[in-house]
Amino acid sequence: MAVIHHTTLKPTKLELLTDWLPSRPWYRGGPDAPVLTRSGGFRLDDPAGEVGMEFMVVTDTSTPEPSAYMVPLSYRGAPLDGAEHALVGTMEHGVLGRRWVYDGCHDPVLVTELLSLIEGTAEAHSQSVDGALDPEVVRSYTGTPLALDGFTPEPADDPEGTRLTVPLGTVLHVHRVLNPLPENPPLRPEGAIGHVARGWQDPQGATPAAVFVTLRTA
Template structure:
């Protein structure tokens, strides 16, 4: 169970993301993002070591607001071989220094994301300890994925975790309010967030094939 600490982070998560986001292929704003938290959820690490959060943030720096899905992992020590995935470091008021990583390149998050899609894990509330997030829904009808053989590849719309023989988990970094599945989809992960106008909206976070 992930324990939510009400404490200060220096720098904040949004401050870290404001520096990191412009380096991503799928980012569509300016070099100076104007970010606001719009939603998200958490996953539990079975070993209780790695924090995992799927953050939804809206950037208002461009011609029109764009909402992004940004999964992050929080670790108490650097992850070996993952220098390219490092988003930044923070000082946590309770846990001390934390290393924040792009979650799609962290094997712990990838394994738990697959478990969530396949129905073997449960999404947790972003801001409350020991509270499931019922707004996160999933469905899956394919064979089980092996997280050890998936490779994360960024493009202009998101990140794809590619496996052998054409299997993949397509992660929508740029979120849209639609539940329409592409042809050939074997499963999906959906969730809710707050739109720039303040209304509640819902859409696809990930699709499998």
């Protein structure tokens, strides 16, 4: 089980994301730097205990209409081979030392555990409480078991988010910009064979829910 260290980070995660987000094709902000606040999310556990994994929701309030972004991040104690293009930045952790922070869609450990969460063979953990599961995360899956051994993600970003082709001819869509679900939403998005959803806190203090990822047949 991953241990959550409440310690100093230099630079902070929000500082790293302030520089990184405007470089993404799905970023909705203007020419000014984003003004970010943490708005929620959850963690996944690495069975090997080596990689930290967080699905962070941040809200940009620099524009008249705030935008909430879902950013999967992986934290490593050494560089991930071949993933220089996916590096968000490095930071100094008060306990663990230098950490390499990656866009998690490029990290095979994070993507594998995310697919396991969708299947129901992994559990979502609290973002800030050691050892606690996150009961607010909703997931579904109606497909056959996914063969995940040796899977290497090859994500592609576009204005609608990030897409990855995954085993058994399915496509994982990571919804980067969060759109609130209606009241009493369906069990899963139309046409999807799997999904993950959760709530977050908006600038007015409300807690809308949104679909974070969907899995569909190619």
